[in-house]
Amino acid sequence: MEDIFRWDDALPEDLVRAAYDRLAGTRYTALMHKLKKNRAQPVYVTDEAWRRYLQDWESEDFQARSRQATENRNTEVEGPGTGPSKHGGGSVSFATTQERLVSFF
Template sequence: MGLCATRQTLRHGNTWRLTPPTVKESYFQELKKEFTWSPEDEPEVRAMWEHKASKRYSDMMSDYKRKLRASIDAGREMDRPLWMSAEFWTGLQAYWDQEPIQAVSQRARANRMFEPDGPGTGISRHVGGS
């Protein structure tokens, strides 16, 4: 599957930003089934939920990618998450297997492991701001 075809398959959400508003809305409606708040608070609740959901979605995708890599390294196949369609899971695997995506991942991993004060001094975990 080429990169364009893979992006087409994933257009519905390999990142939170690419997840369609209709899907996000269905997730928010599920939240509303479990919790209640006053109608005038809904915009603020929605904004807080949107922020948290974005972070958790990113964490979840990273976790799936890490588990998939470990499964492949161990010579076994990973079952797709129950909530994902088979097409989406196959598309994610193909996307993560693309050379440009792998190169970005390798570069980011090397940057996270960089020892700014020289070898043996320990990696720096300060990755943002002053």
């Protein structure tokens, strides 16, 4: 199994792990969003796990956090009267991404 994943030995393992964790977190978040939106149990999710997902999504605590997150996303970032801001970041150019990656490694 250890031969499956390889990277340049010049890269510090903690940086590789951090990059992996960020990507895995992003993918997991996207998966959970898709499952919650579709509400159809995929074949790769066990009955027990699916029951727990549904139970969590329907809980009052989850619903309250969801409502708060929705309100936060809809705040008028530029001040009252400027309209809701539905995006927190915006586009990042290729050049900026390249600079960030170079400085990261």
